[in-house]
Structures are given as C-alpha cells and as structure tokens.
C-alpha cells in the first residue's frame with residue numbers, strides 16, 4: 001500500500017546536490033554489492049584498453065562508449081528491480097518471477113548487442129594487426 005509523503009520516514013532530496021549524492025551512493029552500492037556489475041566494469045576496462053591498443057576511430061569509440069554505458073545502466077536497473085521486488089514480497093509469486101526474469105532478459109539482450117558490436121569493431125583491427 002502506498003503511503004503519503006508526510007507519513008514517510010525519509011525526506012525528499014532538497015536540492016540537486018542531494019540528488020547527485022544519492023545517485024553517486026547508488027552507483028557505489030551497486031558496484032560493492034553486485035558481482036555482475038563488477039564483472040561488467042572489468043569487461044569495460046578491458047575493452048577500453050583494447051580500444052587504445054588498436055587506436056580505434058572516433059566513431060568506433062562513440063559506439064563502444066554507448067554500448068558500455070547501455071550495459072551498465074541495464075545491469076543497475078536490473079538490480080534496482082530485483083531489490084524493489086524483494087522489498088515488495090518474500091513469497092514465491094509468479095508476477096515477481098516474471099518481473100525479475102524480464103529485467104534479467106534486458107541485460108542479456110543489451111550484453112549480446114555489446115558483444116556483437118565489439119566483434120564488429122575489433123575483428124578487422126585484430127586481422128589487420130596480425
């Protein structure tokens with residue numbers, strides 16, 4: 001059951017600085033507590049390293065950076081949905097399962113896209129290099 005703002009035990013962010021602090025805390029919490037997100041961060045570091053190694057073009061950097069952020073955003077949204085579902089119910093519920101599975105599916109889709117883009121960008125560089 002939703003409650004009124006006046007009944008809540010916490011206050012809304014007072015200003016942009018507060019909102020930014022909460023967003024930063026969210027990123028920090030997700031990195032510390034979510035193994036999958038740490039994996040995606042490590043993969044991003046490796047891919048950025050490869051980008052410098054093969055001197056990829058400005059357009060390739062653009063696509064790569066978009067893919068990296070898309071995966072990180074999807075993983076964090078998935079985590080937020082999992083947490084929200086866990087707050088809503090501890091019981092086995094078909095709709096809870098669907099919500100979590102769909103959120104996980106979105107991460108799988110965008111990760112697959114990122115892998116395909118990575119292959120399209122790097123395979124020509126690797127072949128040209130060797």
Ligand SMILES: Nc1ncnc2c1ncn2[C@@H]1O[C@H](COP(=O)(O)OP(=O)(O)OP(=O)(O)O)[C@@H](O)[C@H]1O
Nearest residue numbers: 036078082089090091092093094096097100101104
């Ligand atoms: N309350 C629930 N009711 C029904 N099924 C659930 C419920 N909670 C979780 N599940 C099922 O268990 C799976 C794993 O849920 P869990 O919350 O442990 O995610 P996870 O394995 O930590 O996911 P991730 O690897 O993305 O962090 C869900 O994808 C869902 O299929």
